[in-house]
Amino acid sequence: MTKLAIRTLAAALAMTALAACGEVTTGPGQLSAPTGLAVQQLSLTSVRVSWNAVTGAETYAVQRAAASDPTNFTTVSDTVTGTQYDDAGLTAGVTYSYRVAAAVDGEAGDFTTAVPITTGVAAATLTGNVTASRTLTKDTVYTLSGYVKVASGATLTIQEGTRIVGDPNTLGSSLWILRGAKIVAIGTAAEPIVFTSARPVGSRKPGDWGGIVIVGNGIINRTGATITTEGPQPENYAGGNNNADSSGVLKYVRIEFAGYDVSAGQGQELNSLSLYAVGSGTKIEYVQSLGGLDDSFEFWGGAAQGRYLVSYESGDDHFDWSEGFRGKLQHIIAFQAQRLAPASDTVGVLSSDPRGFEADGCDPSVSGCTVGATGASEPFSNPTIANFTIVGPGSLAGFPADGNGMVLRRGTAGWLHAGIVANWPGIGCQFRDAFTDSLRLRDSLQINNVILAQNTAGNYDDPVSTTRFCQEAKWDANNHRTATNATDVLTNISATNLDWTPIGIATTGGSTVALPAARASGFFGGTMTSTTYVGAADPAGPKWWQGWTAYAIN
Secondary structure, eight states, X not given: OOHHHHHHHHHHHHHHHHHHTTOOOOOOOSSOOOSOOEEEEEETTEEEEEOOOOTTOSEEEEEEEETTSTTOOEEEEEEEOXXXXXXXXXXXXXXXXXXXXXXXXXXXXXXXXXXXXXXXXXXXXXXXXEOSOEEEOTTEEEEXXXXXXXXXXXXXXXXXXXXXXXXXXXXXXXXXXXXXXXXXXXXXXXXXXXXXXXXXXXXXXXXXXXXXXXXXXXXXXXXXXXXXXXXXXXXXXXXXXXXXXXXXXXXXXXXXXXXXXXXXXXXXXXXXXXXXXXXXXXXXXXXXXXXXXXXXXXXXXXXXXXXXXXXXXXXXXXEEEESSOOOEEEEXXXXXXXXXXXXTTSOOOOOSSOOSEEEESOOTTSTTOOBSSSOBOSSOOXXXXXXXXXXOOSSOTTOOTTOOSEEEESSOOEEEESOEEEXXXXXXXXXXXXXXXXXXXXXXXXXXXEEEEOOTTOSSOOTTOSSOOOOGGXXXXXXXXXXXXXXXXXXXXXXXXXXXXXXXXXXXXXXXXXXXXXXXXXXXXXXXXXXXXXXXXXXXXXXXXXXXXXXXXX
16 A cells, blocks of 8 residues: 555554544645646547646655545556556546645645546547538547538538547648538537647647648639649639628637648738638637737638637738728737747748738739729728727747738728727838828828827837838727736736737727727627727626637647
């Protein structure tokens, strides 16, 4: 019998004796109980128990109890020297509880509160074309292998709490919702739907799988009978005529470690969420991208609507639009603290120009686009973006100098309203060409009620530049404000404790310039909320990103 087992038995006998006298107590232990106890299923019959290190601990003891006898904890190991333990040989379909104690000099401290897990979730593989409507359920972990395409007329329904993992051994494994098909993925804050890498936690990397691609029937401003999506196995998204088209709904969904680059950084890639000509009937809310290889959310034309969107650690741009995008987004967060290396078995490369917003009218380097001194492709990109918080990595070593908060170019219009752009190594606000600036002069491009803070190369473009046009003097003073530090306007931008609640001057000024009624109307079946604060979170409201989002770097 081990020392811990002897001590556990002795403690139990002592407690029994005390109970007989009407008094129950526990020993103080030499070390406090570990924090952060978590239990993750590895297979139908194995789990991983993990916890945070305790200062001074030499070993840890892991104990397990079954639901059939929940008070009877058995020691499965008392010699663990790290902060995780894999427990195998379990019975599928049984609920177990685990607790952990730290030990020094052979003496164990207090145990954690027990954490339960039910083993035995089934497994299935998704591959090929989905031609008939299908439902994915949370009692199964689905492996997405290869290009899985939901065909026109079919609806893919995904139950709350369902987990879909991308197969990293089949490069580019991705989910496609084609024109005329629908996805209905409705999770909850307590049970989000999670798309992630099949690799274990700690080994995941951007580009482990391809991401989600949706092709709708909305309008784009590129001309041509055939205009295809980026990446391998492309689909035609030309010829749409319905900006109110619906491709379904994504709600309480996480998309982790996605993206696929087949061009070594030359622009042919899949993103975490790629939206081609997606109409406003498509509702995207409470959706997070985490650790993607390329862009987090990219919109090509259409008029998709989104709210409560989160992008953490993007490989390239957090929010990217082009080709006539006319959608509406509100309450969106982007956060960059570092650069994650792509998966080694892809040809993906680190971006040379990662940004918060990258906004295009239409890229003249591709067919069917024009932009120049006298005009650009129409209908212009012209979205409404309200209540955004876009935070960069500051002076992170190796991060490109062209890492700007907002880059608007190539003939985009739009209304950017009540936002915070902070801590980027480049420029906070940059216009790249004279024609885009002409849209500002025509009131087709407006940036109002925005705070710029701690952007290393400057909050605005150089005031004497003849090639960059987002210059401070061009804006009314009441439209724009500046702060010295990001932490002057946001509660916490530390990756270990992200809190996007605005403080200081960010708690006011959100409606100094009113959001036009035409911009606010028709948003999720109602009206976009006008706020007195700026940024993505209400200082007096709930922390809407908590509970269903995750932050991890691998």
